Amino acid sequence: MSALDDAADALLAQRAADGDEIAFAVLVRRHAGYLRAFAIRLTRSGADADDVVQEALITAWRRLPELREPAKVRGWLATIVARKATDRIRSRRETDPIDEIDPAAVTDGPEERAVLSSQLQALAAAVDTLPDEVRVTWTLREISGASYDEIAERLEVPVSTVRGRLARARAHLLEQMMEWRQT
Amino acid sequence: MTSANDTTSPGGVGGSGYDLEALSAYADRGRTPAIAAIDGNPECVALLDSIDRLGALTRDLVADDAAAQPAPDENWIRALLDTISREVRAGRDIPFPDTGEDARYVVTEGAIRQLLRETGDAVDGALVGRVGLRIVDETRAEVELSISVAAGRRLDPIAAAVRDRVAAALRRSTPLEPDRIDITIDDVHVAAPAATDTAAPTTAEPGSEPR
Numbered sequence: 001m002s003a004l005d006d007a008a009d010a011l012l013a014q015r016a017a018d019g020d021e022i023a024f025a026v027l028v029r030r031h032a033g034y035l036r037a038f039a040i041r042l043t044r045s046g047a048d049a050d051d052v053v054q055e056a057l058i059t060a061w062r063r064l065p066e067l068r069e070p071a072k073v074r075g076w077l078a079t080i081v082a083r084k085a086t087d088r089i090r091s092r093r094e095t096d097p098i099d100e101i102d103p104a105a106v107t108d109g110p111e112e113r114a115v116l117s118s119q120l121q122a123l124a125a126a127v128d129t130l131p132d133e134v135r136v137t138w139t140l141r142e143i144s145g146a147s148y149d150e151i152a153e154r155l156e157v158p159v160s161t162v163r164g165r166l167a168r169a170r171a172h173l174l175e176q177m178m179e180w181r182q183t
Numbered sequence: 184m185t186s187a188n189d190t191t192s193p194g195g196v197g198g199s200g201y202d203l204e205a206l207s208a209y210a211d212r213g214r215t216p217a218i219a220a221i222d223g224n225p226e227c228v229a230l231l232d233s234i235d236r237l238g239a240l241t242r243d244l245v246a247d248d249a250a251a252q253p254a255p256d257e258n259w260i261r262a263l264l265d266t267i268s269r270e271v272r273a274g275r276d277i278p279f280p281d282t283g284e285d286a287r288y289v290v291t292e293g294a295i296r297q298l299l300r301e302t303g304d305a306v307d308g309a310l311v312g313r314v315g316l317r318i319v320d321e322t323r324a325e326v327e328l329s330i331s332v333a334a335g336r337r338l339d340p341i342a343a344a345v346r347d348r349v350a351a352a353l354r355r356s357t358p359l360e361p362d363r364i365d366i367t368i369d370d371v372h373v374a375a376p377a378a379t380d381t382a383a384p385t386t387a388e389p390g391s392e393p394r
Contacts (some may be wrong), residue, residue: 003310008370011331014312019293020300025264032255037248054263061267070312120244126242141211142241144195148211166211167204170234177237 002026013070017066024064028057031074035081041139044086044128052088057078078144083135083154089132119177126176130169137162138169197226210234278321279358290357292316299326302352306344308333320371324359329367333374342366 004012004026015023032053039049039056060080067076127135137155140146140163152159195201199220201209209221210231244342274292282288296314303311315327326349332341346364353361 003304006373007310008331008372011310011312011370014329015314017298018296018300018314020297021264021268024267025260028260028263029255032260033252034245034249036252036255037245040248041245050196050259054259057263058266062270063256064273075386120240120247123237123240123244142238143245148208163204163208167202170207170237171203171340173237174230174233 005098008071009073010071013064013067013073017064017067017070017137024061027073027077031077034074035077038078038139038143039081039085041097041127041143042082042136043088048085050087052084053081056084059084075144079150079154082140082144082146086136086155089136093132123173126173129176130172134165134169134172137165138173141166195368197224199224200225201227204273205235206230216382224274275318277318277358280322292318295324295353295357295359298352298356299328299349302348303328303330303345306341306348308336308374309345311345312369317358319362322358322360323362324353325362326353326364327367328365331370331372332368334371335374338368342368 002022004015004023007026008025009027009030012023012027016027029144030127035053035056036049039045043049043052056077063080067073069076127138130138133155137151140151140154141148146154148159148162151162155162196203196206201218201221206221206227207217214231221231272293274275274296276289276291277295279288279290296316297318298313300311303309310331312329312331313327315325317325317327319325328345328349330342330345331360332338350361350364353359
């Protein structure tokens with residue numbers, strides 16, 4: 001145990017930006033689970049999520065000196081994960097026209113799933129049925145808290161498309177959740 | 184949750200004139216600037232509330248997923264750190280004065296930063312954040328350190344101890360003389376237990392002014 005294990009994200013991010021690998025390792029240990037969970041929601045694949053998180057962390061290490069608000073390092077890391085995930089989804093679609101989903105990766109082991117409330121399970125199932133581009137847009141908005149402009153820039157689509165996709169996502173999810181409540 | 188089926192009705196949700204897309208964007212703007220036709224319409228407000236709950240539930244879902252993730256594999260972390268350590272941000276080379284030998288000695292900015300970080304961390308109650316190092320010329324540098332201080336401790340003696348030790352370390356180990364050393368305390372942290380007080384402030388070094 002080092003004093004860094006309990007240090008604030010901001011301090012660790014500042015040190016990592018200056019080249020402190022130990023501080024970076026503490027950040028990685030602290031946030032890897034969140035980033036992986038986020039990446040799985042985006043890619044719907046455990047293997048892709050692992051690759052995406054690893055690529056994102058290497059990029060993050062290079063670009064840490066550009067991080068303006070070190071206290072928000074987790075959100076910043078999630079943004080890079082999101083970018084890598086969208087690249088991955090795009091290339092996956094090009095190489096593999098049939099969108100293969102690995103359901104085992106998305107639905108965790110039965111023990112973990114049992115912990116999820118039935119409401120969260122219903123939401124997880126509903127999210128998985130969204131088309132890729134809609135799901136990604138919605139995840140960026142609701143989990144990363146990205147603005148419409150940021151999402152548009154990242155996905156290289158007009159802001160009006162972002163707006164439309166978010167409305168579609170919400171219409172679909174609210175409807176699915178209604179069905180869940182009625183059954 | 185409210186049904187989203189109303190979106191197709193000609194008058195918008197609840198006859199407000201705003202469709203789901205407009206309401207969805209309004210929710211994302213934090214319902215500002217306020218639109219009375221929406222805020223006064225019960226159906227619209229119910230839908231907005233549903234949109235907000237959906238967002239909160241999604242964040243719960245990912246938090247739940249994250250908690251269910253196994254701790255990252257140590258081999259995976261080691262491989263990652265191996266990769267990044269090949270891209271050390273060394274910065275400039277600072278040459279040591281010519282010794283007349285047939286050899287040239289340099290120290291990198293990166294190594295100096297690390298030295299200053301470890302020197303500052305060694306002061307009990309201090310944890311170094313940012314290390315700003317401005318090389319004025321090959322013999323002089325300006326140092327700007329941000330530190331976090333353990334809660335409950337007096338701040339200025341710790342800042343002074345960090346400053347003094349950093350100045351001494353720079354003189355002892357590098358070709359650089361500190362022109363100035365600025366210490367900014369930008370955070371307070373809960374101290375790790377069982378720390379012993381080794382931060383005996385030494386006399387102030389000339390040329391190093393605390394801020």
